[in-house]
Amino acid sequence: xxxxxxxDGERTEAAVREAAVNLIARYGYEAMSMRQLAAQVGxxxxxxxxxxxTKEELLFTLMREHMEGLRKAWEHARPADxxxxxxxxxxxxxxxxxxxxxxxxxxxxxxxxxxLSPDRLTQILRMRTxxxxxxxxxxxxxxxxxxxxxxxTGLTAMALIQxxxxxxxxxxxxxxxxxxxxxxxxxxMTMRLVGATSAGEERxxxxxxxxxx
Amino acid sequence: xxxxxxxDGERTEAAVREAAVNLIARYGYEAMSMRQLAAQVGxxxxxxxxxxxTKEELLFTLMREHMEGLRKAWEHARPADxxxxxxxxxxxxxxxxxxxxxxxxxxxxxxxxxxLSPDRLTQILRMRTxxxxxxxxxxxxxxxxxxxxxxxTGLTAMALIQxxxxxxxxxxxxxxxxxxxxxxxxxxMTMRLVGATSAGEERxxxxxxxxxx
DNA sequence: GAATTAATTGAACGTTCGTTTTATTATTGC
DNA sequence: GCAATAATAAAACGAACGTTCAATTAATTC
Numbered sequence: 016x017x018x019x020x021x022x023d024g025e026r027t028e029a030a031v032r033e034a035a036v037n038l039i040a041r042y043g044y045e046a047m048s049m050r051q052l053a054a055q056v057g058x059x060x061x062x063x064x065x066x067x068x069t070k071e072e073l074l075f076t077l078m079r080e081h082m083e084g085l086r087k088a089w090e091h092a093r094p095a096d097x098x099x100x101x102x103x104x105x106x107x108x109x110x111x112x113x114x115x116x117x118x119x120x121x122x123x124x125x126x127x128x129x130x131l132s133p134d135r136l137t138q139i140l141r142m143r144t145x146x147x148x149x150x151x152x153x154x155x156x157x158x159x160x161x162x163x164x165x166x167x168t169g170l171t172a173m174a175l176i177q178x179x180x181x182x183x184x185x186x187x188x189x190x191x192x193x194x195x196x197x198x199x200x201x202x203x204m205t206m207r208l209v210g211a212t213s214a215g216e217e218r219x220x221x222x223x224x225x226x227x228x
Numbered sequence: 229x230x231x232x233x234x235x236d237g238e239r240t241e242a243a244v245r246e247a248a249v250n251l252i253a254r255y256g257y258e259a260m261s262m263r264q265l266a267a268q269v270g271x272x273x274x275x276x277x278x279x280x281x282t283k284e285e286l287l288f289t290l291m292r293e294h295m296e297g298l299r300k301a302w303e304h305a306r307p308a309d310x311x312x313x314x315x316x317x318x319x320x321x322x323x324x325x326x327x328x329x330x331x332x333x334x335x336x337x338x339x340x341x342x343x344l345s346p347d348r349l350t351q352i353l354r355m356r357t358x359x360x361x362x363x364x365x366x367x368x369x370x371x372x373x374x375x376x377x378x379x380x381t382g383l384t385a386m387a388l389i390q391x392x393x394x395x396x397x398x399x400x401x402x403x404x405x406x407x408x409x410x411x412x413x414x415x416x417m418t419m420r421l422v423g424a425t426s427a428g429e430e431r432x433x434x435x436x437x438x439x440x441x
Numbered sequence: 442g443a444a445t446t447a448a449t450t451g452a453a454c455g456t457t458c459g460t461t462t463t464a465t466t467a468t469t470g471c
Numbered sequence: 472g473c474a475a476t477a478a479t480a481a482a483a484c485g486a487a488c489g490t491t492c493a494a495t496t497a498a499t500t501c
Binding site: 041177180192210 | 421
Binding site: 230232261262263273274277282283 | 457458459460464466467
């Protein structure tokens, strides 16, 4: 046999990406074999090499597009002219919404970094650092303006990001909590953690009420 | 050749454990080969099977002992009769100190769960859940006593644990911050996050001063 | 409808993997 | 110092891995 009826390159490539994200998230990059991936797509292993030259290139593509998606989401969600408290709230909401919606891809991007070659690792880490830098900048602004009380900006940024990204470990859609509830609670915890002054707290409380409605 | 001069079973087994933790933390369980591990120990691959019947059993042993170590550390560090704020402070200090000291083992226990067979996975998760339950219990006590202001105990516990465990991602000994400084800052963030009342804050501030001294 | 291009199969390549078996040497106990 | 045991080496096993190649068929182009 050879080309099958109804076969379509674009559809196959999309199916490969989706199956790869799911399999790598569940079993890990090293544990997923190209044959296993091909079987999930409904194709022979050799067909995969029409779309991705190597297994590592496939992993890198998934990670790069995930990071670009995160950057674009924040570019779209960031408020143009807003005080640090509003900016921080937008950052938290965007981060949690994005990571819950793309749990599997996030898992891959966070857990499989060590399977990348050095220069590809550098590229992904650069994108990640740029994204984290946005948060540090917001925190610094807030600390200088006096709306936040923060001991160490860099350390607080790392703590917040790890706290927020952690939702993908335990969150399962359709269980006890809705996405809006999780977002609201994490927003509340974040504002307290950065010592947001009453003005920021007020805003957050209103936000909280709105989200639960 | 066969038995080598000066060979000693106990020393070899300890060397295997240490090398395995380091290699798995760096390259991942699947990516570490038994030959690579043996080479690191200075022995042939077959010799490993004198101490661990399979590769997975080796992984499981490392994880189980790490979790038991964490439990024992908390048993030893937990204050007998203390208010929730003091108990929480002890939990945070113990968690951060333990995880910084055993970064590699923590990495293994957190990242390689999917390489365990179902029943071994269950065993490790049970130990982890028991440990997390301690934190939830402290938070609940504090919320009921009124010393903490917490929206959702379970969610707060997860957020705190992920925030604290996250130190192993970026912390490198001997760099910008000392362990005591990191502990102090995380303690401060934790107390604010749980909305600890001024009494708890006071105590924490004193603690903070003590640790920096 | 013939020629060209796109998509895929099936088989194979060389390598590496975890593990087992057997033999061999060092150490220990008497 | 001799028997028993502990610790390892060396070689091999079959299976699985990522990847390549040639052949084959479907879709497209003119």
